[in-house]
Amino acid sequence: MSNPISDATGMIPLPSDGQSKLSKVMETLVRTILPVVLALLTSVVVLIVIGKDPWFFYSEVFRYGVMGNGWQQTIRLMAPLLLYSAGLIVVFRGKLWNLGYDAQYLLGSVVVAGFSPMLIEVMPLWAAFTVSLIMGTAAGAAWTLLPAALKARYGTNEIITTLMMSFIGIGISNMLVRGPFQNPDIHVPQTRVLPVADMFPQIPGTRIHIGIIISVVVVLIIHLLLTRTSFGLRLDVFGSSPKTALHVGINSPQMILILFILSGALIGLAASVDMLGYQGNLRANINPGYGAAVLPFVFLGRLNILTTIPFVAFYCILDTGGRLASLDSGLDTHFLMIVIALILVFMSVIEYFGVKKDLGQSYLPPGLRRAVTGLFDRGARA
Amino acid sequence: MNARSAAATHSNTPVVSMRHVGKVFPGVIANDDITLDIRPGRVHCLLGENGAGKSTLISILAGMQQPDTGWIEIDGQKVNISSPRSAMDYGIGVVYQHSTLISTMTVLENLMLGVTGGAFLNRESARSRLTEISAMLGVEIDPDAEAADLALGQQQQVEIAKAMWKGSRVLILDEPTSMLAPQAIADLDASVERLTKDGIAVIFITHKLREAYSMGDEVSVLRRGRLVASIDAETLEGLSEEKFTNAVLAAMFGDDISAIGDRNDVELLSGAKVATKVRTKSSRSDEKLVLHLEDVTTPSTPTEFGVSNVSLKLRAGEVVGVAGIDGHGQSALAEVVAGQVRATSGSVFLDGDDVTKLGVRARQELGLRYVTDDRLHEGIVADLSVALNLLLKQIGKLPYWKRGQISKPDVDAEATRLVEAFEIRTPSIHARAGALSGGNIQKLLLARELSHQPTVVVFNKPTYGLDLKTVNRVRKIVKDFAEQGGAVLLISTDLDELVELSDRVAIISRGRLVGEVENNSPDTARQVGEFMVGSAHSEGNHV
Numbered sequence: 001m002s003n004p005i006s007d008a009t010g011m012i013p014l015p016s017d018g019q020s021k022l023s024k025v026m027e028t029l030v031r032t033i034l035p036v037v038l039a040l041l042t043s044v045v046v047l048i049v050i051g052k053d054p055w056f057f058y059s060e061v062f063r064y065g066v067m068g069n070g071w072q073q074t075i076r077l078m079a080p081l082l083l084y085s086a087g088l089i090v091v092f093r094g095k096l097w098n099l100g101y102d103a104q105y106l107l108g109s110v111v112v113a114g115f116s117p118m119l120i121e122v123m124p125l126w127a128a129f130t131v132s133l134i135m136g137t138a139a140g141a142a143w144t145l146l147p148a149a150l151k152a153r154y155g156t157n158e159i160i161t162t163l164m165m166s167f168i169g170i171g172i173s174n175m176l177v178r179g180p181f182q183n184p185d186i187h188v189p190q191t192r193v194l195p196v197a198d199m200f201p202q203i204p205g206t207r208i209h210i211g212i213i214i215s216v217v218v219v220l221i222i223h224l225l226l227t228r229t230s231f232g233l234r235l236d237v238f239g240s241s242p243k244t245a246l247h248v249g250i251n252s253p254q255m256i257l258i259l260f261i262l263s264g265a266l267i268g269l270a271a272s273v274d275m276l277g278y279q280g281n282l283r284a285n286i287n288p289g290y291g292a293a294v295l296p297f298v299f300l301g302r303l304n305i306l307t308t309i310p311f312v313a314f315y316c317i318l319d320t321g322g323r324l325a326s327l328d329s330g331l332d333t334h335f336l337m338i339v340i341a342l343i344l345v346f347m348s349v350i351e352y353f354g355v356k357k358d359l360g361q362s363y364l365p366p367g368l369r370r371a372v373t374g375l376f377d378r379g380a381r382a
Numbered sequence: 383m384n385a386r387s388a389a390a391t392h393s394n395t396p397v398v399s400m401r402h403v404g405k406v407f408p409g410v411i412a413n414d415d416i417t418l419d420i421r422p423g424r425v426h427c428l429l430g431e432n433g434a435g436k437s438t439l440i441s442i443l444a445g446m447q448q449p450d451t452g453w454i455e456i457d458g459q460k461v462n463i464s465s466p467r468s469a470m471d472y473g474i475g476v477v478y479q480h481s482t483l484i485s486t487m488t489v490l491e492n493l494m495l496g497v498t499g500g501a502f503l504n505r506e507s508a509r510s511r512l513t514e515i516s517a518m519l520g521v522e523i524d525p526d527a528e529a530a531d532l533a534l535g536q537q538q539q540v541e542i543a544k545a546m547w548k549g550s551r552v553l554i555l556d557e558p559t560s561m562l563a564p565q566a567i568a569d570l571d572a573s574v575e576r577l578t579k580d581g582i583a584v585i586f587i588t589h590k591l592r593e594a595y596s597m598g599d600e601v602s603v604l605r606r607g608r609l610v611a612s613i614d615a616e617t618l619e620g621l622s623e624e625k626f627t628n629a630v631l632a633a634m635f636g637d638d639i640s641a642i643g644d645r646n647d648v649e650l651l652s653g654a655k656v657a658t659k660v661r662t663k664s665s666r667s668d669e670k671l672v673l674h675l676e677d678v679t680t681p682s683t684p685t686e687f688g689v690s691n692v693s694l695k696l697r698a699g700e701v702v703g704v705a706g707i708d709g710h711g712q713s714a715l716a717e718v719v720a721g722q723v724r725a726t727s728g729s730v731f732l733d734g735d736d737v738t739k740l741g742v743r744a745r746q747e748l749g750l751r752y753v754t755d756d757r758l759h760e761g762i763v764a765d766l767s768v769a770l771n772l773l774l775k776q777i778g779k780l781p782y783w784k785r786g787q788i789s790k791p792d793v794d795a796e797a798t799r800l801v802e803a804f805e806i807r808t809p810s811i812h813a814r815a816g817a818l819s820g821g822n823i824q825k826l827l828l829a830r831e832l833s834h835q836p837t838v839v840v841f842n843k844p845t846y847g848l849d850l851k852t853v854n855r856v857r858k859i860v861k862d863f864a865e866q867g868g869a870v871l872l873i874s875t876d877l878d879e880l881v882e883l884s885d886r887v888a889i890i891s892r893g894r895l896v897g898e899v900e901n902n903s904p905d906t907a908r909q910v911g912e913f914m915v916g917s918a919h920s921e922g923n924h925v
Binding site: 228229230231233234236237240241243244246247248249251 | 720721722741742752759760761764765770775777786787
């Protein structure tokens with residue numbers, strides 16, 4: 001490609017590959033970090049406008065999220081969120097959009113919260129943990145089966161089916177909490193509370209439960225599966241173009257089923273780990289909303305598990321520190337979701353410019369550009 | 383036969399002038415400082431290889447792209463053609479290479495699309511406008527025929543009518559002749575002549591020299607985005623065809639001409655000579671039957687025909703060409719053979735075994751290969767490396783993958799071997815496949831499909847949009863494969879290509895094989911053309 005012109009046989013604009021390594025690294029950094037920076041800066045402006053001290057707020061976030069015992073809380077939260085991210089990444093890499101994560105998570109939670117107190121009474125603790133984890137994982141996976149089958153068989157839009165299944169699943173989990181799994185001793189709709197002694201042991205010298213170890217091991221295995229195996233390559237081919245997948249001879253219906261089941265399973269496992277390690281019981285009408293929280297970060301991490309880890313860590317600091325910081329600053333705890341939403345907005349804007357740059361197109365939409373340049377043309381003539 | 387005599391009667395003032403027009407895409411200078419005058423009543427031929435910048439120039443005139451540098455003048459006034467609509471308002475009409483007609487609508491409905499002059503459709507005024515234009519073109523167009531029922535030549539007349547609907551002063555024809563049979567080309571020529579007599583300027587884009595010579599009044603040659611030669615009317619008048627060919631070939635290819643092939647190859651490829659069969663060794667009818675379709679039917683989509691009741695036999699060492707208008711079931715035929723589409727009825731046999739129920743992968747393992755026409759979106763994964771794309775169909779197989787893990791040395795060695803054998807120009811085997819040029823992507827696909835013991839290969843438009851050097855190479859590859867005993871199903875929309883390579887040419891129309899011509903006489907192109915017209919007539923007369 002020393003002389004691109006002599007080699008040009010099509011007018012297809014391609015991303016220029018002639019960039020230096022350094023500028024590529026810079027571009028990646030800009031595309032991933034800049035949205036976060038801009039979102040934080042904008043949130044500072046918002047805080048000033050509503051009369052809060054941004055410096056106080058963010059130093060409190062840091063104090064509660066990292067300093068003292070804060071880092072332990074942060075790592076504790078990372079355990080389910082890493083698994084959750086992996087669950088989303090697996091299916092998103094295949095360009096399949098599993099948006100039923102809330103139900104898959106809650107069903108995993110409710111199954112573990114409901115059955116583990118009974119299991120603990122009839123079997124040794126380690127066996128009860130194992131069975132609970134399997135049950136929670138299976139519950140999450142099971143809830144993807146119908147959308148996956150519909151997609152594989154009829155090509156039904158999975159965004160709609162998973163969302164609809166999510167409403168049903170959330171309803172079922174609430175029914176279970178109020179019905180068969182209701183703690184008989186109290187009137188509040190919630191499941192029995194697992195005694196601390198019957199929950200995951202903590203890593204000696206810390207208050208971090210062993211769920212983080214399970215999480216890291218599973219997530220690394222999934223990462224190797226996606227990046228180092230023939231399955232991962234087939235998944236990438238399938239994700240880049242279903243047409244190519246068909247041409248190459250990849251069994252697309254089977255791929256769709258595997259991806260959905262794997263995604264639901266990982267999200268169910270995330271729920272089980274959090275239930276056995278930290279929550280201990282489930283109340284009705286509670287939805288931690290982890291899915292919406294990690295969603296922007298899996299995209300910022302370019303659907304790569306390793307690069308997503310720092311983002312998840314960042315979110316966990318923001319979450320653990322931010323809840324207390326909001327209280328101290330007199331803010332609503334939903335302020336954090338505004339920061340997340342801002343990240344999404346800036347990510348979209350920067351992606352738009354990035355894609356335009358790759359295609360070598362003008363950054364302005366053609367209509368707007370013509371309107372703007374037309375203005376100057378007329379001005380020049382007048 | 384040419385419009386040259388008519389040219390003299392019209393004024394010499396250009397109707398459209400392009401001045402220093404330039405357009406750059408990342409990595410490609412598509413147009414570089416092009417200055418051209420288009421005069422009324424003349425046919426201006428634009429010659430050049432694929433990728434020389436003809437299409438970009440046209441899309442600038444048609445308002446689809448804006449020039450980065452330079453400007454366009456109409457009647458001496460600097461204008462800004464900001465959209466296809468404004469191009470139409472300036473009287474510039476374009477007939478594109480691909481049909482823009484909607485096949486399920488009638489001619490009249492197609493013509494009324496997009497040229498709305500109010501909230502309600504006015505059939506009567508549309509009908510009279512069509513009669514007007516038909517008279518100008520000297521053709522008869524049935525306004526109530528369905529577009530799908532028209533033969534290619536007729537479809538093109540409708541496209542011309544559509545381009546001229548609002549009163550055209552400049553008519554651009556983008557490679558209108560590649561699938562046209564000789565008699566349809568003559569009809570087109572006659573229509574063009576009538577238009578130029580009325581003072582309309584015609585820009586005729588082609589890569590066939592003999593058409594440029596017979597139809598053009600003025601000729602411009604593009605190469606690598608630059609205008610490298612222009613021949614004005616007087617000079618062209620005085621040139622013999624041989625001198626013209628020499629001059630244009632020199633301009634089109636410069637010093638690269640020897641790299642393309644020998645003189646005979648170049649003249650065939652550039653359409654300076656009428657195509658003839660180049661294969662000497664033909665298969666005999668007692669060779670083994672390798673591919674056999676029996677009464678195969680596939681579902682149609684709203685935009686493309688499936689195949690219906692297609693039966694076809696292909697023997698070892700044989701090349702069977704499939705001619706037809708784009709979208710008439712060619713892709714369905716290729717895909718049902720490859721296993722990408724399931725037959726709703728009928729059977730597919732490979733080496734005598736029924737493979738109708740087998741999937742893509744199983745058929746690949748039996749030696750069946752498919753070189754797709756959608757190279758960029760179906761053939762490769764643009765973001766994967768050249769090496770992985772070369773072994774895309776071996777994922778998970780020994781020796782390239784061992785226990786699910788890629789074996790990098792084996793993959794790299796095989797990729798390096800294929801890159802060398804097929805002369806794929808790539809900075810490295812680890813470069814993104816999407817960054818390769820169209821010709822090299824096609825070589826990559828050929829390398830992949832022709833390795834690992836193929837016995838039957840379906841080529842779908844294998845040279846479409848490629849530079850002539852690669853075209854020549856691809857045709858040689860097809861020829862060599864057949865001579866080594868491989869069976870080839872060659873689907874093409876280039877009649878010359880089919881004539882050069884096929885033993886037999888089957889004609890597909892509306893998803894059916896409507897005829898077959900033995901390619902053993904100089905008359906093949908005409909015979910194929912008759913089937914294409916005939917089939918459309920016999921089915922189109924129901925209106």
